[in-house]
Amino acid sequence: MNETVTALVADDEEAPREQLLLALQTAWPELRILARAVNGADAWDAWLEHEPQVCFLDVRMPGLSGIEVAQRIAGRAHVVFVTAHGDHALDAFNTGAVDYVLKPVDGARLAQAVRRVRARLMANANQAPPDLARLLQQLGVQARRPAPLEVIQAGVGREVRLIRVEEVLYFESDTRYTRVVHADGDALIRTPLKELLTQLDPERFWQIHRSVVVNQRCIASALRIDEGSMVITLRGRDERLPVSRHFQGLFRAQ
Template sequence: MKAMIIEDSRLARQELKELLLAHPHISLCAEAENPRDAYVIIQRENPELLFLDINMPGKNGFELLQELSYDPKVIFITAYADQAIHSFNFNTVDYLLKPVSPERLQKALDKLKADTAVNEAEEIQPALEFHSQVMLRDGDKCYWVRLQDIHYFESCGNYTRVFWANEKVTLFRALGKIELRLPETHFFRANRQQIVNITEVVNVEPWVNGGYQLQLRSGMVLEISRRHATRFRELFSL
């Protein structure tokens, strides 16, 4: 798996690299000492996994993740235990406290392996048809909904909120996993956090940094990020 280390301590980066020598299936493509440099490298390399410190000069690790247009898997490595809850708003595999022991890293990579196996199994599921009925389970409640009636999906870390009519539910499934089953002809990844049903869009306006702003029938307004704007034009411009 293609990975990257983002950590402001040179010593901590070196220690982690030495620990990872025992795990040849993790292929380090780069390292960075601050979020600014890391963002440029991530845009170029698209690593699947980030070993990410939280408190760094300039932006912190959470702010870096919010800027990305995709959801890499993340193993947080930090000296602070009190930020663990916030970390699970992202595609978090594990949260490790410094100094990292070989045993604790092994457990984190075991979690990664198990999660990857589940993802691979889900990838072979057939894509849904736009007119399919889907069951949405939220706690002890189940909803039987037509896929075409869903307005948009919104990521909340390892959970996803689904909006339709005047209803919404929270599913215990990451947005990326749901995206694999959606028909690409009708559902578009507008930004890192949202997938929109294109048939619900009633107006499109140019927006900041080369993106677009979408207005839905419900009155909800979503933004297409600059990175996704190019594909939006390719798919929907004459």
């Protein structure tokens, strides 16, 4: 391929991450690494920012696992899982739909994975990558998540206010803080939005923009402004919240 291919590398352990980066310099010297992430939340945030074509994801990371990040990417990039655990489910990835490399990374095995990804990139130049979420579902691979967050503690002056998560309308990233908007007002918390995402129930709270997560039960409508722009309205509210193109697929007429 003549076109430069871009990539993301995510691993919460420094030594394996650096070993993989070094091995990639040999196996794929033309590859351009756009981002390095040390956990799943950072990996997802980096993918939204840079949109790399290939992601090398550690399977077990704090916050979001590599599998959860792959499910969020949902066929918009080619994923190679990097894991220290060669359990039977990962054997199915050897079919070529999704690849994986065991730790410690073997140069020959990584080179094989690189050849598969490059072949897929060339073959699917005008097509989307395979739908990882669907494949993982077929393989019966599910991420184990802790119980969703139920209460948020927010400081308002000298008061510590307890806000039930189910009453939150939406979360919005605000520079160093996250704005928590609820029916009775709003509050600022120090927890970054990308960290909150790992604690919220994904069935109830939808990310619609890199900086906005909304309670889907509060959505009244989605309005397409033009081919690339969309906003949503909330029941009983005047705000129009932006929906980035990554998430516009959430709003399709049935």
